[in-house]
Structure formats: structure tokens, C-alpha cells
Amino acid sequence: MHIHKFEKIWLIFGVATLLVFLSVIGVSAFYLGNQPPSCLATINPEKVDTTAPFDKPGLNKVEGKEWDYELVFVASAFNYTPGEVEVPLGAKVKVIATTKDVVHGFNAAGTNINMMLEPGYISELVTTFDKAGEFLIVCNEYCGAGHHLMSSMIKVVE
Amino acid sequence: MAQPGLDKRTQTKVEDQSSLKGTLASVFLLGFFLIITWVGVFLLFVNRF
Amino acid sequence: MSSFTEKIKKVDPRDAKLGMAHFYVAFIGLFIGGMAGLLQTLVRSGQYTLPAGIGYYQLLTLHGVVLALVMTTYFIMGFQLVAVSRTAGTLSNKQRTTAWIGFWLMTIGTVMAAVMILLNEASVLYTFYAPLQAHALFYVGLTLVIAGSWLGSAAIIMAYVAWRKQNPGQPSPLLTFMALVNTLMWVVATIGVASTVLFQLLPWSLGIVERVDVAVSRTLFWYFGHPLVYFWLLPAYMAWYVVVPKIIGGKIFSDSLARLSFILFLLFSIPVGFHHQLMEPGIDAAWKFLQVVLTFLVIIPSLMTAFSLFATFETFGRSKGATGLFGWLKELPWGDARFLIPFIGMLSFIPGGAGGIINASNQMNQVVHNTIWVTGHFHLTVATAVILTFFGISYWLIPHLTGRTLTKAMNKLAILQGVLWAIGMTFMSGAMHAAGLLGAPRRSAFSEYGGAAQAAEWIPYQIAQAVGGSILFIAIILVLYIFINLAFFAPKGEEEFPVGEAANLAEKAPMVLENWKLWLGIVVLLIAFAYTIPFIDLIENAPIGSKGYKLW
Numbered sequence: 001m002h003i004h005k006f007e008k009i010w011l012i013f014g015v016a017t018l019l020v021f022l023s024v025i026g027v028s029a030f031y032l033g034n035q036p037p038s039c040l041a042t043i044n045p046e047k048v049d050t051t052a053p054f055d056k057p058g059l060n061k062v063e064g065k066e067w068d069y070e071l072v073f074v075a076s077a078f079n080y081t082p083g084e085v086e087v088p089l090g091a092k093v094k095v096i097a098t099t100k101d102v103v104h105g106f107n108a109a110g111t112n113i114n115m116m117l118e119p120g121y122i123s124e125l126v127t128t129f130d131k132a133g134e135f136l137i138v139c140n141e142y143c144g145a146g147h148h149l150m151s152s153m154i155k156v157v158e
Numbered sequence: 159m160a161q162p163g164l165d166k167r168t169q170t171k172v173e174d175q176s177s178l179k180g181t182l183a184s185v186f187l188l189g190f191f192l193i194i195t196w197v198g199v200f201l202l203f204v205n206r207f
Numbered sequence: 208m209s210s211f212t213e214k215i216k217k218v219d220p221r222d223a224k225l226g227m228a229h230f231y232v233a234f235i236g237l238f239i240g241g242m243a244g245l246l247q248t249l250v251r252s253g254q255y256t257l258p259a260g261i262g263y264y265q266l267l268t269l270h271g272v273v274l275a276l277v278m279t280t281y282f283i284m285g286f287q288l289v290a291v292s293r294t295a296g297t298l299s300n301k302q303r304t305t306a307w308i309g310f311w312l313m314t315i316g317t318v319m320a321a322v323m324i325l326l327n328e329a330s331v332l333y334t335f336y337a338p339l340q341a342h343a344l345f346y347v348g349l350t351l352v353i354a355g356s357w358l359g360s361a362a363i364i365m366a367y368v369a370w371r372k373q374n375p376g377q378p379s380p381l382l383t384f385m386a387l388v389n390t391l392m393w394v395v396a397t398i399g400v401a402s403t404v405l406f407q408l409l410p411w412s413l414g415i416v417e418r419v420d421v422a423v424s425r426t427l428f429w430y431f432g433h434p435l436v437y438f439w440l441l442p443a444y445m446a447w448y449v450v451v452p453k454i455i456g457g458k459i460f461s462d463s464l465a466r467l468s469f470i471l472f473l474l475f476s477i478p479v480g481f482h483h484q485l486m487e488p489g490i491d492a493a494w495k496f497l498q499v500v501l502t503f504l505v506i507i508p509s510l511m512t513a514f515s516l517f518a519t520f521e522t523f524g525r526s527k528g529a530t531g532l533f534g535w536l537k538e539l540p541w542g543d544a545r546f547l548i549p550f551i552g553m554l555s556f557i558p559g560g561a562g563g564i565i566n567a568s569n570q571m572n573q574v575v576h577n578t579i580w581v582t583g584h585f586h587l588t589v590a591t592a593v594i595l596t597f598f599g600i601s602y603w604l605i606p607h608l609t610g611r612t613l614t615k616a617m618n619k620l621a622i623l624q625g626v627l628w629a630i631g632m633t634f635m636s637g638a639m640h641a642a643g644l645l646g647a648p649r650r651s652a653f654s655e656y657g658g659a660a661q662a663a664e665w666i667p668y669q670i671a672q673a674v675g676g677s678i679l680f681i682a683i684i685l686v687l688y689i690f691i692n693l694a695f696f697a698p699k700g701e702e703e704f705p706v707g708e709a710a711n712l713a714e715k716a717p718m719v720l721e722n723w724k725l726w727l728g729i730v731v732l733l734i735a736f737a738y739t740i741p742f743i744d745l746i747e748n749a750p751i752g753s754k755g756y757k758l759w
Contacts, residue, residue: 001463001717006182007514013189014510018503021196025569029496036485036570038492042750077758102338102756103421105577109646109661112206112573114486118421119338120750121488127207136659140577140648142264142332144339144758148654177525180532181517188513188557195561196568202644203571 037115037125045119048074048100057081059093066092067126071154073097073137075104075117078146080137084153092128105140108154116141129156218704222292223608225303227694228310229285230605232317233278234690240274241683243267248635248676251669253653263652264330264759271333272324275589276352277317282597283442284309284359287386289608290445291363293704294380295370302362302369309358316351319344330759332650334428335408337419340755343412346404353397353404360390371721378716381462382449382706388469389441391723392434395730396477399430411755418752422489422745429480430738437476437505439589441469443596446549447516450600453705454545457523460515462709463716468508468515470720474729475505478737485572489748494741495569501737502567509560516553522710544613544621545705548599551629552592559587562640577650580643583636591632595625598686603702605693612700617689624689627682635675642668 028034048054057072071093074081087093097106099117106123107114113135115123139150218226243266249255250263257263288306292298298306322344323329329341335349367387370379378384403424411419448465452458459465481498484490524535540546562584566572575581602621606613613621643649647665656662719725 001467002461002711002714003464004178004518006178007464007511007518010182010185010189010514011507011510013186015507017189017193018506021564021568022500022503024200025499025571026496029492029570034570035492036495036572037488038490038495039488040491040748041488042748044751045753046751077756102753102758103336105648107577107646107648110206111646112203112570114573114576116484116486116488116577118425118488119753120421123488130207134660136646136656136661138646138648138651138656138662140651141336142267142339142650144756145262145264145330146758147264148648148651149656151654151656151659153657153659178518178521180521180524180535181514183532184517184521185510185514191557192561192564195558196565199565199571199574199644200568203574206574 033126037123039122039124041122041124042120043098043122045098045100048098053096054098059085059087065094067094069093071095073106073152074100075106075139075150076100077102077104077144078139078150080106080139080150080152082152084155086155086157087129089132089156089158090128090130092126094124094126096122096124098122102143103141104143104150106137107140108135108137111135113137114140129154132156132158216704217701218289218293218608219297221303222289222298225298225306225310226285226289226292227605227608228307229281229288230601230608230690231694232314233281233285234687236273236278236281237683238687240270240278241680243270243273245676245680248669248673251651251653252673253655253666253669254673262327262330262759264332265324265327267650268330268332269321269324272320275333276349279439279589279593280313280352280356283389283438284313284356286442286597286600286604287363287389288359289604289704290382291366291386293382294706295366295383298362298366299369302365305365306359306362309355309360309362312355312358313352314355316348316353316355319348319351321348323348327759334432336428337408337411337421337424338753338756339759340408340412340757343409346409346412350401350404350409353401356397357394360394363387363390376718378466378718378721381459381465381709382445384466384721385441385445385449385469388473389438389445391727392441392473392476393438395727395734396431396434396438399427399480400432403427418754420746420749420752422487422749423742425484425487426480426490426738426742426745429483430477430734431480432483433480434476436585436589437472439593441472443549443552443593444469444512446596446600447512447553449707450705451516451546451549452519452523452707454543454603455520455523455540457519457526457707458710459707460518460522460710461714462711463714463720464511464515466716466720468511470726471508471511472505473726474733475501475508477730478733479505479567481737481741482567482572485569486576489745490741491744494737498737499567499569501733503564506560506564509556542618542622544618544625545599545603547622548602548625549596551625552595552599555587555591555595555629555632559584559592563588575643577648578643579639579647579649582649583639583643586632586636586639591628591636595628598624601686601690602693603705605690606697606700606702607704609694609697610699610701611693611697612702613693614697617692617697620685621689624682624685627678627685631675631678631682633675635672635679638668638671638675642672
């Protein structure tokens, strides 16, 4: 099979570029801890309200962990609990969420807080809220007739 | 239809390369576009919390 | 080989009829789905409310099912069947009958699914994620569509096997080879979606089982969902590699490299479904990254394709005496819709592909996942690169099959259609990409989200989407007008089915490329490698399953 010299140059350049992309995201994910949310923990979706930490939705201060707060959300058609929450600027927070019924999305617009909530699974993500402002949480996975009305609000305050 | 006399792409190696220089330029422009867009979104990822 | 294909210039009328049956359904689907799409963009602009109790999500389900699942599958099946008939010889009666049974099964299934959507019994979108539960007949309909497509696939496989038997030691005609690769990929991929529909969703919707494993169902769906997008793309690549060179009067850059790129698509399109599930809680991050790496491998054949296409154009232009770095661009037949429309499609695949690399980049997916950026992305890939190429194919294939010709007036109209599409999609997809980066969600009706400041920023982009959507709908009306003209009213005559020749006929394609035991063996190994352990993990660590919900 004859391959033109220019095509070889192009393919070497292209493959090298892809390798650089993969290395950058690989280092970011595996060494800097920026993995996509993959918690793997399960829960009985019918007993969410009585299972810790979902029996206390909202911002909870924690001690002796790598993060200062746990921000707990419970999703169900078509709302989030809490419907609004304040987070101190600069706080390192573990966001923990799950759903009581169907699949929902959980995206704080304009941030990297973006995860699927699936019945039976807990979704988690650790981040530092280093920008003040109001961040709208929207459900970005179709969940039924009221899907576009499902939202919450994170206010990052000084 | 291609004129056989002008289509020297497969004949010798030197002409082979010169006749595809526009292709090489085009794919590299494409490659730079891929890099610029990817880096742009990567920077968004890095700057957001 | 080439002398063989030259002898069969015209598709046999019986095969033409089979092809046209598929195209009628495809273009009816285009009208219905396009209408739904227009209404969606109008709703999202905030300026329009749907009449007569039609739900936004009902409409969205219709749009997705009719365009992404029905229109594409019918067009591809029809195109591949006539392409095989044109290049490997007229189908045998047995092959043709098999394909016809497949056509009718698909059509019965399509009608069933459509009726359930219209009755508002299946507003679950085209991805039908459990535990939203549609009416059982919706799932039965989808099963029939897939089963029917398997019969159409069987006809193509039988035709290929017959050709190889009659031509021992010869590489198959390029278009037939490509149709076969896409068919094999389709069959392997649809096993996933057929499994979740038949063994999980159907018994659950019938009440035979109470609960469904959501994560397993999603994983089986996306095992199918990514090769699905390549199933759409490869017929466009067939036209770009084989048909377009002939239309411009040039040659296929390299027959062997075209085949090699198709084999790479076959290998790497399937074990990559996790890049649609990067934000899901139930899959280990290491396995996600492994499939991200495999996803990046499937970029390589597209890089090869880009080079081949540019090389075909440049070689042709230089043979016409073009000079300078880009002088060859001037020599291309810009006034020929059969070239221009697919060419616009090729161009749109550049930003489409760039967005795809971003989407697949593991944690970077957090920036765009399920935002309307994604909708913008696949409206560049499938709804521009692929669909415009399908339109470009139709403009010569429909008259070829109906014994008519593409007149100068229709050619002009077709060019207008392509230009309108490019303009409309620039508005719509561009606004979708921008709003998505700001966080605007996909698959959502108009909402001000309680007056949130961020949501207010999205509205101007949504109005731009409605402007783009309206322009696109005008283009769809033009497509349908041209289609009807070419099918029923255009002057009788001979329209060519263009099949290109390789530049270097002396170079015979390596026969190892036709060794299906080898390639399918590697396909199975790669799938087993990418999926076995995470799939067992999903099942072993599964939470209690979900009951069905009907929340619309």
C-alpha cells in the first residue's frame, strides 16, 4: 500500500496532536485529580430521604476531610432540594447528589459542576468555589413535562 | 478528465510531493483549527470551578 | 475490476424500485421531522406556543425518532442497496425479496412507533432512557425497525458473498466494500440496542418484570449509539471517496487507503460508547479513559479522509493547469450541485469534528455535557455533513433510478438549497455552540428559570436559533420540491450514477482488507477488552432496579 510522503507527514502530525491532547487530559485527570464524576457508590432510590447524607440536604460543614463542606442535593421530578443555597467564597466543597425517581441532570451553568444523576447511584464532585456570583443549576437531562422548570441556585458569597 | 501528461503524481517522488503542496497546507490549516478550538475549551475547563 | 463496474452502468429497474421505496419514506420523514424541528426552535425563542395540546417533548421525540432513527436508516439502506446493485451487479431475486421484507418490517415498526408518539404514549425522546417508560408498542416498533434493517443488511451481505464467489482472488468493487463495512458495523452495533429493548425495556413495559437496571440499559444503548453516528457518516464518506471524484472529473486518490480507513472505522467505532457516559456515576474513571483513548483512534481514519479528499481536488485542479498553492480550488465545478452540496457538507465536518474531539476529551466533557453545544455539534455532523451529502446524492440518484434527469433549473434550485442550509445552520448551530458554553441545556422547552440572570443571557441565542431553524425549513421545502420533481416530473433521460476510478489502477488493493474473519475477530476482541470488566462491574454492583415512570 503506497502512502504519499505528505500524507505520512500529516498523519504523524495528527497522531502526535492527539497524543498531546490525551496526555494533557490524562495528567489532569489522574495526577491532578480532575476525573469526570465517577463515584460508583449506590443507594436505594426509594429510601433517599432517610439515607445519610441525603437526610440533610444543603451545605454541611465537615471536619477532618480533604474538603470543608459537603453540599448535598436531592433531585426528583421536577425540583432540587435545596432550591437555593449560599456557599462561602473559596470554600472547598464536595457536591453530592442523587435522584429519587428518573434520570436527571445536574449542571451549575458556567462551571464544571456537571453530572448525571441516575436512580440508585450517588454522584459526587469536589471543587473549590473560587468565583463569587449566582450560578443557576439546571436539569440538563430530559425527565418529563416539567423538565425545563427544574432548577436550583448556588450563591457564592464573600 | 485528467490529462495523463500533467498527472505526474505517481511517476517520480519529487514531482509526487510538489503537486500536493496545497493538500499539505490545507490539512495543516485543518489541524491548527482543531488545536485552537480544543485549547480554547480546555482553557475554559481550567478557568472554571 | 474497473472494466467489470463499467459494464453495469445502470441500476436494474427492480432494484431501483426497491431503492425508491426507501427514499419515499426517508423524504416523508424529512418533512415531518423538519416541521417538528422548526416548531421547536420557535418555541425555544420564547415567542411562540404550541397549539392543540401538542407537547414540546412529544414534538422533540418525533423530531429525533423520525430524523435520527428513521430518515437516516431508510436513506442509508436504500443508498447502499442500489450502490451494491450498481457496482457488484443486479441483486438476485432472493436478495431483493429479503430486502423488501426488511423494508416492510421497518415500515410497520416505524408506523407503530410514530402512532405511539402521536398518542403521547411515548414522549421519551429518541434515546428512550429508562426509567421513563413508553408504551410497549413503541418498543415493539423500534424492535421491528431494527429487525427490518437486519434483513436489508442480510441482502447486502449476500450480494457481497455472491460477488466474491464469482470473482475469486479479486478485491470487491470499492462501493460494495464500503457498503459491506458499514453493514457489518451496523449489525454488530444494533445487537446492543436490540438487547436492551428486547430483554429489558419490552418485558418491563409489559409488566412482566417490575424493575429495570438503568445503568445497564444506558450502557447497551451507547454501545449502539456511537457506531450509530458512524453508520450515518460512512455513506457520506462513500460519496466523498468514490462519487465526488467522478463528478468533478478526477480520480480516487487511493483505493487501498480508502478501504483501510473504512476498516479502521469498523474496528474503532464500537468500543467507545463510554464517551457518551463520561458524566455517569456508575462507571469507573479508568475505564472511561480507556474508551476515550479508543475514541481518539477513530479520529485517525477521518484525518486520512481529509487528506485524500484534498488530494483528489488538488490533483484534478493541477491536471487542468492550476498553479500556486491553492489555484486548484478555482478548477472545481462550483456550479454543479452534485459537487457543491456534498462539498459544503465536507466543510461543515471540520468544525463538527473539532467539536467531537472536545466532547470526547474525558473531563473536558464537563464543560459541554448535555448543554445545547452538543445539539449544535451533531447538527453540524449528521444534520449538515451527512444530510447535505445525502441530498447531493439524491440529486443524481433519484433521477438515475426514475429514468429522469436533473435539469439546469433544478440544479440551480439545489445550489440555492445548499447555500440556504449553510446560512441557516451557521446561525442555528453557531448560536447553539455559544449558548452551550454558557451552560444552556439541550432538550429543554423555553424557560426563564425563575428569572435567573444566566438564563436571560441565553435567550438572544435562542432567537438566533429560531432564525436559523426557519431558514433551514425553507431549505427543506426546496429539497422536497426538488425530490418530487426528480421522482415524478423531471424530463425523461439518462442521469449518470457516478462511480470514480482509482488514480493508480496498477495498485491492487491488498486482499487482507477483505479478510472478515480477521477484522470481525479484532472487532470482537476490542469490544470485549473495552466492555467486559466495566459491564460485569455494573451488574455485580447494581443498585435495586427502577420502576417505570410516565412523567409527561
